[in-house]
Every structure is written in C-alpha cells, then in structure tokens.
Amino acid sequence: MVKVNQGSPQHWALRTLGVALIALVVVWVPTQMSTSRIGQFSDAFVLIIAAMSLNLVLGFTGQISIGHSAFFGIGGYTAAILIKDHGWSPGYTFYAAAVIAFVVGCLIALPALRIKGIYLALVTLAVAVLFPTLVKWKKLAWLTDGAKGIDSVRYDEIPVWPILGELKGRDGRAVFAYWLAFVLLVITYLVCRGLVKSRFGRSLVAIRDNETAAAVMGVNLTVTKVLVFGASAALCALAGVLSTLRTGVITPEGQYVTLLGSIVFLLIMVVGGAGTLWGPIVGGLVYVWLDNTTRGFGSESDGVIGFLFGWSDQSPATLILGLALVIIMFAAPYGLVGLIKRLWAKVVIVVPKPAGTSLPTTGH
Amino acid sequence: MSETASPSSRENLLDVSGVTVTFGGIVALDGLSFAIKPGQICGLIGPNGAGKTTMFNVVSRIYQPSSGSVVFDGKDLLSVPAHEIAHLGIARTFQNLALFPTMSLLENVMVGAHSQGKIGFVRSILRIGAARENRELRDWSGDLLTQLGLGPLMFRPAMGLPFGTLKRLEIARALAARPRFLLMDEPAAGLTHAEVDELGDTVVSIREQFDLTVLLVEHHMSMVMKISDHVVAMEFGRKISEGTPSFVQNDPKVVQAYLGVDA
Ligand SMILES: Nc1ncnc2c1ncn2[C@@H]1O[C@H](COP(=O)(O)OP(=O)(O)O)[C@@H](O)[C@H]1O
Ligand SMILES: [Mg+2]
Numbered sequence: 001m002v003k004v005n006q007g008s009p010q011h012w013a014l015r016t017l018g019v020a021l022i023a024l025v026v027v028w029v030p031t032q033m034s035t036s037r038i039g040q041f042s043d044a045f046v047l048i049i050a051a052m053s054l055n056l057v058l059g060f061t062g063q064i065s066i067g068h069s070a071f072f073g074i075g076g077y078t079a080a081i082l083i084k085d086h087g088w089s090p091g092y093t094f095y096a097a098a099v100i101a102f103v104v105g106c107l108i109a110l111p112a113l114r115i116k117g118i119y120l121a122l123v124t125l126a127v128a129v130l131f132p133t134l135v136k137w138k139k140l141a142w143l144t145d146g147a148k149g150i151d152s153v154r155y156d157e158i159p160v161w162p163i164l165g166e167l168k169g170r171d172g173r174a175v176f177a178y179w180l181a182f183v184l185l186v187i188t189y190l191v192c193r194g195l196v197k198s199r200f201g202r203s204l205v206a207i208r209d210n211e212t213a214a215a216v217m218g219v220n221l222t223v224t225k226v227l228v229f230g231a232s233a234a235l236c237a238l239a240g241v242l243s244t245l246r247t248g249v250i251t252p253e254g255q256y257v258t259l260l261g262s263i264v265f266l267l268i269m270v271v272g273g274a275g276t277l278w279g280p281i282v283g284g285l286v287y288v289w290l291d292n293t294t295r296g297f298g299s300e301s302d303g304v305i306g307f308l309f310g311w312s313d314q315s316p317a318t319l320i321l322g323l324a325l326v327i328i329m330f331a332a333p334y335g336l337v338g339l340i341k342r343l344w345a346k347v348v349i350v351v352p353k354p355a356g357t358s359l360p361t362t363g364h
Numbered sequence: 365m366s367e368t369a370s371p372s373s374r375e376n377l378l379d380v381s382g383v384t385v386t387f388g389g390i391v392a393l394d395g396l397s398f399a400i401k402p403g404q405i406c407g408l409i410g411p412n413g414a415g416k417t418t419m420f421n422v423v424s425r426i427y428q429p430s431s432g433s434v435v436f437d438g439k440d441l442l443s444v445p446a447h448e449i450a451h452l453g454i455a456r457t458f459q460n461l462a463l464f465p466t467m468s469l470l471e472n473v474m475v476g477a478h479s480q481g482k483i484g485f486v487r488s489i490l491r492i493g494a495a496r497e498n499r500e501l502r503d504w505s506g507d508l509l510t511q512l513g514l515g516p517l518m519f520r521p522a523m524g525l526p527f528g529t530l531k532r533l534e535i536a537r538a539l540a541a542r543p544r545f546l547l548m549d550e551p552a553a554g555l556t557h558a559e560v561d562e563l564g565d566t567v568v569s570i571r572e573q574f575d576l577t578v579l580l581v582e583h584h585m586s587m588v589m590k591i592s593d594h595v596v597a598m599e600f601g602r603k604i605s606e607g608t609p610s611f612v613q614n615d616p617k618v619v620q621a622y623l624g625v626d627a
Contacts, residue, residue, distance in 0.1 A: 191489050194491050194494065195489060197488075197494070198497075198498065199474075199481040199482075199488070199498075199501070200484055200485055200488040201488065202467075202475050202478070203475065203478060205464065205466065205467060206464050206475045208466075209463075209464035209465055209466055209467065210462050210465075212462060213458070213462035213463065215426075215446040215447050216449065216450065217450055217478045217537075217541070218447050218448075218449075218451055218478045219447055219475075219478055220447045227485045231489075352519050354506065355470055355502045355503055355505060355506025355507075355509075355518060356503055356505075356506030356509070356510050356515070357506075357507055
C-alpha cells in the first residue's frame with residue numbers, strides 16, 4: 001500500500017496515467033474494432049449519458065425519477081421533428097432538445113416538490129407511461145407520425161471533423177456516431193462534475209441526506225430541486241437525440257423511450273454506483289457488455305449455459321442479464337465503483353490536503 | 365458579564381411575543397413571549413416537553429405558529445422563508461442531530477457555510493469562481509473543525525461517529541455560517557461532567573470570538589447558570605419565570621416545575 005498526497009507530483013502522475021489509459025482505449029475502439037463493436041460502445045455512451053443525468057436527480061439529490069425515458073423520448077422526437085419537418089441541421093437539434101427538456105423537466109419538478117419517496121416514484125412513473133401514449137395520440141399525429149414513428153433521421157452527409165479525416169459509408173457513419181457520442185459524454189461528465197463539486201453540488205447531497213437541515217443551512221429547496229431536475233432532463237434529452245441520430249428512427253415503443261428505458265437507466269446507475277461521478281460510466285459499459293454477451297446465449301447453447309438453461313425453449317438472455325445484475329448488486333452494495341474504490345484503497349491511498357489556514361492537521 | 369447596560373437602553377435582537385403552536389390537540393407553545401438582547405447568552409430551561417425545541421423550530425421557520433410574532437433585528441421572521449433565515453445571520457444546532465451522514469465532517473461544515481457562498485447553478489456548470497470559493501470555504505471549515513478539536517477527523521464520514529463528537533460537529537457547522545445569533549439545543553447532552561465544563565467554556569469563548577448572541581437550551585443547570593446572562597424558564601409552552609440565573613434558579617415556580625424531574 002502506498003500513500004500519495006493529494007496534489008503531489010506522484011498524484012498528478014497517477015492521474016495522468018489514468019487519463020492516458022482511458023484515451024488509449026477511446027482511440028483504440030473506433031480505429032481497431034469491428035463496426036458492430038463500435039456501435040456497442042456508442043450505445044453504451046448513450047446509456048451512460050442517460051444514467052448520468054438520472055444520477056444527478058436520484059443519486060446525488062435523492063429524488064426518485066422513473067420518468068427519464070420520457071426526457072429521452074423528448075430529445076429523440078425533438079431531433080426527428082426538427083430535422084424531418086423543418087430541415088434543421090442535426091447538430092443544432094441538441095440545443096433545442098436540451099432547452100425543451102429543461103423546461104419540461106422544471107415543470108414536472110414543480111409538483112414533485114410537494115411529494116417524496118414512493119409518491120414521487122409514482123408521479124414520474126406516470127410520466128414514463130404517459131409519454132409513449134401521448135406521441136401515439138391521433139391528434140398529435142401531424143407532429144409525431146403516430147405509432148409508426150419517424151424514420152430516416154440522420155445526417156445527409158457525414159460531417160467532416162478535421163481530426164477524424166474523411167469518413168465514408170456505413171462504417172464511417174458508425175465511427176462518426178461513436179465520436180459524436182463520446183464528445184457529448186465528455187460534456188455531460190464535465191457538466192455533472194462542475195455541478196457536483198461545488199457549493200451547488202454540496203447542497204444537492206445535503207438535500208438527499210437531510211432536507212430540513214439543508215434548508216436551515218440556507219439551501220433553497222424549491223429552486224435547487226427544480227434546477228437539478230431541469231438539468232437532468234436536458235442531459236437525458238441529449239442522449240435521446242444521439243440515439244435517434246445513430247439509429248435513424250424514433251417510435252413510441254422504441255428502445256429506451258418506454259418505461260423500460262427508465263429501468264435500464266436506473267439499473268446502470270445502481271450497478272455502477274449511485275451518487276458517484278464514475279458510477280454510470282462503469283455501469284453503462286458493464287451493462288452493454290453483459291447485454292450483448294447474454295444475448296448470444298440461445299437455448300441450444302452447450303456447456304454450462306446449455307446445462308442450466310436448456311430446459312427453456314426461449315433465449316435465457318434477459319434472465320441471465322437480470323441474474324448477473326442482481327449478483328453484482330449483492331456483491332457491491334455501493335455499486336461497482338464503490339467496490340473498485342475499496343480494492344484500490346488497498347493499493348494506493350490518496351491523502352487529502354488538510355483543510356485550514358492555521359494548524360496543520362493530519363488526516364487518517 | 366458583557367451585559368452591563370440597563371435592560372431598556374438597548375434594543376432586543378430577538379423579540380418573541382405571544383407565539384402559539386399547536387399539533388392537533390397538543391398546545392406546544394401557548395402564547396410564549398420573551399426577548400434577547402444583543403451579546404447575551406440566554407438560557408432557555410424547562411422540563412422535557414416544555415416546548416423549547418418547538419421554539420427553535422419556530423425561529424428556524426420549520427413550524428408555523430398559529431398566532432404571535434417573532435422579530436429578529438427589526439425584521440418580521442414569520443414572513444421570511446426557511447432558507448433565508450441563515451442569510452439573516454441565524455444558525456442553530458439540533459437536539460437529536462440533523463447532520464449529513466454520508467458527507468465527511470469537512471463537507472458537513474462546508475454546507476454549513478452555504479449562506480456564505482455565491483456559486484450557484486450556472487456558475488458551477490461554467491466553473492466561474494467555483495474552485496476559488498471551494499478553497500476558501502474549505503479552509504474556513506477546516507479551521508473551525510480544528511478549533512473544535514475535530515481536525516484529525518475532518519475527512520471521516522459523519523456516519524458512525526460518537527454522539528458527543530457529532531454534537532460538536534453541529535456547533536462547527538452552525539458557526540460556519542458566520543451567524544450573529546446562535547441557537548443551541550442541548551449541546552451538552554450525552555457528555556461527561558468534565559466535557560460539560562469544557563463545553564461551557566467553549567460557548568463563552570465562541571461568543572466572544574464571533575461576537576454572538578446565544579440562545580441555549582440545556583438540562584445541565586450548573587452550566588446554564590454559570591454562563592447565561594439571562595434565563596427564561598418554560599413549562600407547558602408558557603414562560604413561568606425570567607431573569608438573572610440566580611433569580612430563576614430560586615424561583616419557587618421553577619423549583620416546582622422541576623420537582624421529580626432529573627435536573
Ligand atoms: N412535530 C410534532 N408533532 C407533534 N407534536 C410535537 C411535535 N413537535 C413537538 N411536539 C410536542 O410539543 C411538545 C413540546 O415539545 P418540544 O418542543 O420538543 O419540548 P422540549 O424541547 O422542551 O422538550 C411536546 O408535547 C411534543 O410532544
Ligand atoms: Mg427539546
């Protein structure tokens with residue numbers, strides 16, 4: 001076990017090494033991997049953004065939301081409608097989707113201020129259930145195209161980003177979608193990090209830990225909750241736009257637009273580690289990996305899988321995925337990030353800089 | 365102590381008059397009136413259930429009285445929302461602890477300084493001045509923790525630490541708001557005799573250092589009587605006696621109220 005002082009050269013070296021390793025993987029994926037793998041990573045990035053957005057509201061502020069699939073859908077539909085009906089260039093729809101979702105998020109947060117716990121869960125559940133019904137509604141068909149949804153939502157031509165060189169064809173689109181998702185992931189991460197590591201962020205955790213005490217410390221509960229809900233909705237809408245641009249379609253029953261989406265975001269956040277900045281990242285990667293691995297398990301598989309699940313004539317994918325997630329949650333009650341932190345602490349301990357201007361203090 | 369001027373020559377910092385609070389059928393405060401002068405340590409005593417904590421919660425704007433008025437430094441507190449109270453310079457500690465258990469001691473105190481900070485939603489996203497404010501609040505909070513003897517624990521989560529330690533954390537967190545008026549709800553609960561004496565000295569010294577007015581609820585009579593400039597005694601939501609410590613201590617009504625009560 002090594003002790004490293006926070007902010008010391010060794011600490012900076014460790015951090016630089018970490019960033020370099022991540023950068024290596026991030027570049028490795030689109031340059032060395034198959035198009036389908038690249039697509040899986042893009043999918044993971046979309047889910048990570050959505051889980052990060054949920055994490056702000058639920059993980060950090062302690063306000064349950066099962067309605068985030070609706071914000072995801074708002075993002076997707078905003079992009080689809082603006083691009084197909086109004087000829088917008090896809091890039092600008094991110095801004096529009098974020099603004100619209102921010103406003104809707106704030107409006108939904110207003111009634112949510114008066115209610116807590118299971119009641120808030122129910123209200124947001126209603127939002128999640130209502131959204132697909134609303135976009136299927138006949139009277140809105142002029143806007144949303146009803147049950148069949150909107151397709152061919154995409155960049156007419158792959159935009160040219162100088163550092164990426166010229167991208168062509170299906171593979172080129174996949175690579176571009178990957179980098180677009182990555183850039184938005186970084187932006188989302190930086191927004192969340194900025195929010196969390198500030199006076200505003202401390203007030204979020206204070207609300208989660210003890211609402212009354214937070215108010216006594218001067219935290220305006222109403223404004224804080226409304227803003228964090230709005231910000232969360234806006235970020236989740238970005239994930240929706242990305243997803244729609246990547247797949248080219250959005251339908252009322254589409255992936256992550258229904259209640260199932262909310263549950264997937266929730267799972268990723270919990271498995272990764274609620275209330276941590278890296279939780280959704282780890283959770284999202286693990287979820288997509290498990291999802292793709294188990295999806296290959298047909299009922300005719302041999303070996304252990306075949307032995308265990310051969311009795312069923314359906315694919316055991318969902319079952320195995322669910323089991324794997326339950327096992328993770330038991331093994332890592334504070335999420336995978338909590339587990340990683342505990343293990344890492346056996347190797348390196350970062351000693352925080354003592355706080356204060358007067359006497360030096362020693363941290364344990 | 366510092367209070368030598370005649371009572372009427374200085375304005376009151378806090379003026380409570382005719383405050384009534386009811387919960388269903390229970391009358392927790394029954395037309396309570398009293399006043400505190402700037403710079404005083406005012407002891408608030410009374411048997412359990414007398415309504416002392418309820419009084420604190422009225423000042424914190426957690427409970428809304430059905431009648432009466434509370435004026436702080438000329439301002440009608442009952443028209444101020446709860447989150448503005450800290451900005452007016454009023455801080456408190458909680459009898460049964462109301463800390464942020466997942467946060468470190470340092471972060472707890474930094475939240476206590478919330479009203480002293482400025483970085484909100486937009487500036488935290490754009491990171492305009494956030495790092496600097498964090499540094500300032502961090503050092504300020506660290507100093508307070510060190511002063512209250514909690515320096516070595518500052519990076520530990522509040523969860524799981526002993527009650528006495530957390531009681532001191534409550535004081536550090538309240539001071540972080542740079543209050544003018546500090547309400548302490550049974551700060552000596554659960555402390556040993558020696559620790560109670562030490563706490564009494566701490567209260568007197570922070571009063572000097574931070575130029576505070578203090579409202580102190582405490583069952584340890586020796587401490588209350590030693591450090592208070594003025595004492596208010598309550599029973600059943602009403603004031604039964606008021607005056608200098610020695611006067612209140614010997615008031616038959618107070619003695620009567622405490623009969624059979626472990627004081
Ligand atoms: N939130 C509440 N709901 C119902 N009754 C309450 C509440 N808070 C206080 N009370 C009642 O008000 C009375 C005064 O309580 P409290 O102010 O806690 O007394 P003290 O702090 O002097 O021991 C008690 O009878 C108590 O049961
Ligand atoms: Mg009490």
